[in-house]
Each structure stands twice: as C-alpha cells, then as structure tokens.
Amino acid sequence: MSTVTRTPEQMVAEASAILREVREAERPQDRHAQHAIGWAYASAGDALETYTAVLNGDLDPWKVSPPDLMAGDPEEHALEWAADAYLEAAKAARNRLAEWQRKGEKS
DSSP: OOOOSSOHHHHHHHHHHHHHHHHHSOOOOOHHHHHHHHHHHHHHHHHHHHHHHHHTTOSOGGGTSOGGGOSSOHHHHHHHHHHHHHHHHHHHHHHHHHHHHHHHHHO
C-alpha cells in the first residue's frame, strides 16, 4: 500500500502548473538566478521524461526507483518516485524565482 497522499497524476499536474507559473514570470537579469532557475527547470524536465517513459512502458520500473522501495508494484513505485522528483524540481524552480524576486524588491 502506498504512503503517497496524492496520486502521481496529481503531482504531475501540480508540478506542471508550478513550472507554467515560473515560465510566465518576469525573467531575472542576474546570471546566477537564471542558472539556478534553469538548473531546477532542467531537472524537472528529466523527471517528467522518466515519468513518461515508465508510463508508456519505455523504461523498466526497476531502473527508476531504489530497490528498497520496491515492496509492491514496481511500476506504481517508479511512477510515484518520478512524479515526486518532478514536483520537487518544480518547487525548486519556483523557490529560486521567489528568492530572486525578494532580492529584487530589496534593491
């Protein structure tokens, strides 16, 4: 039985909404801020690619999440892991943007 309170689909939808928000926000001029946001954004893309590959059967679920977490259905665990990674990376992108915005307000 899963301990996840949200389904992978819900996490993917939330992450996608967060990334859309980041993409539509004013872009920072500071190169360090651009790099930090871009790095988190790229990590989110990698996680979404993994999620999609597992969902479509193009990637073996056993290659995705740690073996000690594979007590139940491997595909379910792999999808949860990838969706969580996508959501965490999206939140990181939003946090980097928020940091830049706060710094910009202080200037």
